[in-house]
Amino acid sequence: MIEAFANYLRSFRRRPGAFARDERGVTAVEFALLGLPFFTLIGAILQTAMIFLASQVLESAVNDTARELRTGQLQQRSATVETFRTEVCNRLYGLFPGCAGLHVRVTTVTDFQSATTVAPVDPNCRAPCDWTTSEAYVNPGGQEVVQVQVHYRYPLFLSFGPLGMSNMGDGRRLMGSATVFKTEPF
Secondary structure, three states: OHHHHHHHHHHHHHOOOHHHHOOOOHHHHHHHHHHHHHHHHHHHHHHHHHHHHHHHHHHHHHHHHHHHHHOOHHHHOOOOHHHHHHHHHOOOOOOOOOHHHOEEEEEEEOOHHHOOOOOOOOOOOOOOOOOOOOOEEOOOOOOOEEEEEEEEEEOOOOOOHHHOOOOOOOOOEEEEEEEEEEOOOO
């Protein structure tokens, strides 16, 4: 192999323009130059699509489970925070690794104007980012205003620094869904 390279260098000295005209290995050089940005872009597109899909599935799961709360079905089963978490988890289609990571808050509020959502994680946290608010679950009665919040710290597979999709100090993305409604008279 060294001998072949030495022969190539000798031919280059004899014919200086031969190196510029030689097209062997052009494809490998082009792939080396364009491969990394191309596959990085494909990875970023796939991760972005996965995050948006997971966000929409979480939103739908929370709304469907909140409907059971709105109609009194969960109250008839004497639901707990674990029951609510399980109901949401059953609607996530395996997109979330571990439903135990869902942070659930179901509370009653006096009226729609007093419902405020607060992220249950410090936005300036450094790893590990733990929940700063405790979970809560209240089985509401008929015609009460209820606020449901569910959050999840979603792991990211590709990290692009400040250009990435992480919004937490530990490299994960905080996803959340919240809804406020008035229960039916049951």
